[in-house]
Amino acid sequence: MEFRRITSLPPYVFTIIDGLKVEARRAGEDIIDLGFGNPDLPSPRIAVEKLAEAARNERNHRYSASRGIPKLREAAADYYLRRFGVALDPDTEVINTIGAKEGFSHLMWTLLQPHDAALVPAPSYPIHIFGPLFAGANVREIPLGTGDDFFENMVTAWEYSHPKPRVIVLSFPHNPTTTCVDVAFMQRVVDFAREKEVVLVHDNAYADLGFDGYQPPSILQAEGAKEVAVELYSMTKSFSMAGWRVAFLVGNKEVVAALAKLKSYLDYGTFQPIQIAATVTLNEAPDFPREVNAVYQTRRDALCSGLNRIGWEIEPPMGTMFAWARIPEPYREMGSVEFCSMLVREAQVALSPGVGFGPGGEGHVRFALIENEQRIGQAVRNLKRALTKLG
Numbered sequence: 001m002e003f004r005r006i007t008s009l010p011p012y013v014f015t016i017i018d019g020l021k022v023e024a025r026r027a028g029e030d031i032i033d034l035g036f037g038n039p040d041l042p043s044p045r046i047a048v049e050k051l052a053e054a055a056r057n058e059r060n061h062r063y064s065a066s067r068g069i070p071k072l073r074e075a076a077a078d079y080y081l082r083r084f085g086v087a088l089d090p091d092t093e094v095i096n097t098i099g100a101k102e103g104f105s106h107l108m109w110t111l112l113q114p115h116d117a118a119l120v121p122a123p124s125y126p127i128h129i130f131g132p133l134f135a136g137a138n139v140r141e142i143p144l145g146t147g148d149d150f151f152e153n154m155v156t157a158w159e160y161s162h163p164k165p166r167v168i169v170l171s172f173p174h175n176p177t178t179t180c181v182d183v184a185f186m187q188r189v190v191d192f193a194r195e196k197e198v199v200l201v202h203d204n205a206y207a208d209l210g211f212d213g214y215q216p217p218s219i220l221q222a223e224g225a226k227e228v229a230v231e232l233y234s235m236t237k238s239f240s241m242a243g244w245r246v247a248f249l250v251g252n253k254e255v256v257a258a259l260a261k262l263k264s265y266l267d268y269g270t271f272q273p274i275q276i277a278a279t280v281t282l283n284e285a286p287d288f289p290r291e292v293n294a295v296y297q298t299r300r301d302a303l304c305s306g307l308n309r310i311g312w313e314i315e316p317p318m319g320t321m322f323a324w325a326r327i328p329e330p331y332r333e334m335g336s337v338e339f340c341s342m343l344v345r346e347a348q349v350a351l352s353p354g355v356g357f358g359p360g361g362e363g364h365v366r367f368a369l370i371e372n373e374q375r376i377g378q379a380v381r382n383l384k385r386a387l388t389k390l391g
Contacts, residue, residue, distance in 0.1 A: 005134065013356035016337060020344040032379040035340075035350040037175070037321060037368040041240040041295060044288050047281040054273035064272035066263045068096025068248070072275045075282035076233070076248045082286065083207070084218040092253040093226070095260050098270050099245035100205055100234040103259070105131045106266065107230070107249065110258040111167050111199055112137035118167040119157050121150070123354065123361030125175045128203065132167070140165060143360060144177055151188055158196065168193065171203040173216050173319030176357045176366040180210070180318045183217045190222040190229060199255060200229040206320045208238035208289035211297045214318045220251055230255045237321060238289040239281055245270060246278045296321050299369040299376055306380030311390035323367040327354075330389035336362055347386035349379045 073090035080086045097103025114136030122141035140161045172181045193200045202219040210216045230251035235241040304316040314325045336353035354364030
């Protein structure tokens with residue numbers, strides 16, 4: 001049989017490391033997993049309690065609302081006003097999605113069709129590349145790396161693209177590179193999009209994960225942003241609710257309405273008790289993201305100080321739950337997949353190969369801050385033992 005939409009998909013690089021990890025654990029080895037960005041922190045207690053309570057009410061067992069129940073959309077709008085000073089109309093400028101990946105993927109279907117083009121940072125979170133490709137569009141990469149002027153690269157990519165891109169995908173703080181920007185940068189991008197009549201899609205997955213006083217901005221803080229921009233906000237990282245699949249698309253009301261129309265054909269929304277629990281969590285646990293952020297900053301400090309101590313130079317990230325590191329020079333010729341495979345076998349540490357985020361990620365690895373400080377310390381000691389060529 002021919003599966004036309006997935007035939008051209010490359011092998012998922014991360015499964016190579018996952019396979020080695022599973023094999024090693026079956027052999028009794030203790031693998032410290034700093035690869036998959038799956039939050040280990042428990043969800044807020046109030047979310048769990050409200051979910052259990054709502055699930056016992058049989059009225060909540062029926063189909064829910066594809067756009068999200070009104071109280072949930074109101075809670076999301078209230079969060080944006082508190083956190084960013086951005087006012088949103090919960091009826092026209094907010095829609096609930098079944099996680100950010102679902103929202104982003106289906107949004108690409110509404111914005112793009114075959115032979116259209118989208119600009120996407122490189123390297124990039126995989127769905128940012130494949131979402132437009134699933135819609136049949138072409139992807140043009142914007143180089144994003146240390147010392148690069150991303151805005152100028154974006155303008156250049158636009159000018160040399162044919163056809164002219166209809167969509168620009170952004171995500172800051174950025175996964176995997178951890179690159180951070182400020183509101184002034186967002187304003188430059190919004191001004192450009194308004195001039196070129198292009199839609200901006202900002203995946204704000206790490207909206208509440210900023211370190212050393214850095215506060216990640218919303219693109220909607222830029223003047224005129226609602227004319228051209230939408231933003232995805234997820235409760236996955238900020239509220240440690242990964243498995244709950246609760247996210248929102250907010251911003252330009254025409255784009256929000258387009259996604260709502262498509263989703264009305266595709267789903268009936270998240271299980272209503274989850275929506276109720278998410279509503280209460282947004283309203284009654286406003287400090288939880290700060291508690292989560294403090295944990296990740298402590299882990300970041302433990303990892304980066306440990307790596308620098310053993311001779312693996314790394315710049316501490318200002319945001320996200322990751323650290324992005326160049327493969328040490330003596331091992332660079334191996335490539336990221338072979339290097340990460342070697343670390344599973346010889347250091348019992350699992351990392352994500354940079355090439356899994358596109359060709360622009362080759363030569364790097366990504367650490368996920370999903371183990372406690374003690375385990376991170378053990379990982380550093382294991383790496384020191386295995387990486388004998390480090391200075």
